[in-house]
Amino acid sequence: MPKTMTKSAQDYLKRIYELTECGLPASTNDLARELEIKPASVTGMIQKLAAEKPALVEYQKHQGVTLTPAGKRAALEVIRHHRLLETWLVQTLGYSWDEVHEEAERLEHVISEDFERRIAAALGNPTRDPHGELIPTEDLKMPVDDSTPLSALRPNQSATIQRVISQDPNLLRHLNSLGLTPGVQIEITDYSSFDNNLTVKVGRKSNVLGLNITTKIFVEIE
Template sequence: MERRLSDTVENYLKVIYDLSSDNQRVGTGQIAEMLNVSPASVTDMFQRLASEDPPLLNYVKRQGVALTEDGKKAALETIRHHRLLELFLHEVLDYSWDQVHDEADRLEHVISEDFEERVAAVLGNPQWGLHGKPIPSRNLVMPDLDTCYLRDLRPGQSGLVHSVNDDDPGLLRYLETLGLVPGASFEVIDFSPYDNNLHIRIKGENDVVLGASVTVQIRVEILDLAVDKER
């Protein structure tokens, strides 16, 4: 059970996990972009990770990869570290929600199980991270969430902000000024298919118009169940 994975490998697994929630299999290109390496390097790594014992992912030439159960566990371990650390940095060291990501990204690879447990205890074993995303449990189970992206809502529907991405400090500061934080509820006023702009009204705040790049970062629960969501 004792696998010592390098920081690099942990990062690959984390990114693969993230990307495979959407699609089924992920290709070299997507990952190369996320990790700022060349696609060729990603191919190399795919082959290495697939030939580990036991393998961390299933690789079929030119068909991308999917994580094995071992690979998924390893990814969830890193994600648990990351989200616990973000919350810890905020609660204990007073980092703001746009400052925590980079620090957590480095710390997540070096903390021990002991550190993880102590942090979880100090925070009261939280289920949700600072940006609203779920924290995998100690036994590495990630809850299945029934949410969709903000961009998938249409005029007339209303929703509850569930979570936002943690990795863009500028965007996080912007969302905070708008009041578009986890827990906020809103109503979709209008949608323009030409530029993909979404005009929404946030309860207790002003109306805002969000571009596609913004809306993709936010997961919501649909409150208005009358209209069914596509996707």
């Protein structure tokens, strides 16, 4: 049996950041699901994070958690590490975008600020990672993203793929085989209001995509 994996404060903060991006506090249950640990364990850790000298989270019993400014900075630091690492694994070591997540997930906690600056510089201070996710800046601000879900497009609209929200290797490989990766130009040629399927033209090939996929691809409309 797999020995119980312990999560760092960094893991909690990163997940809380993700879960609260919509503006709502993160619930204990959601956090537990994301972190793959039991809700009771989450409650315990959250109480600790809220009690830190500069509190990292805002917490009221039964009301969920949000990040304090200090907690948000810590979260963005880890996310910046993660996304720079993914970019760098792809660019310099030939990883494909479906292989990088796990490796970055471990490295993100141990690299120094010096290392972070060196890879950022070596990569030319990229703004997006291989999935198209925005990389927090060195002063720990998250750039605003104004992309639209592909599912919102309709026939005759053209767009450029900005980001793909998935760490599932199978889906990523599938999308790669369809040519649906960040930076690629696409055109909508058909729409079925019955099942919400979109027909998307990439180059000279067309693919019919269901909602399950089109909500995970974000584009910039042209």
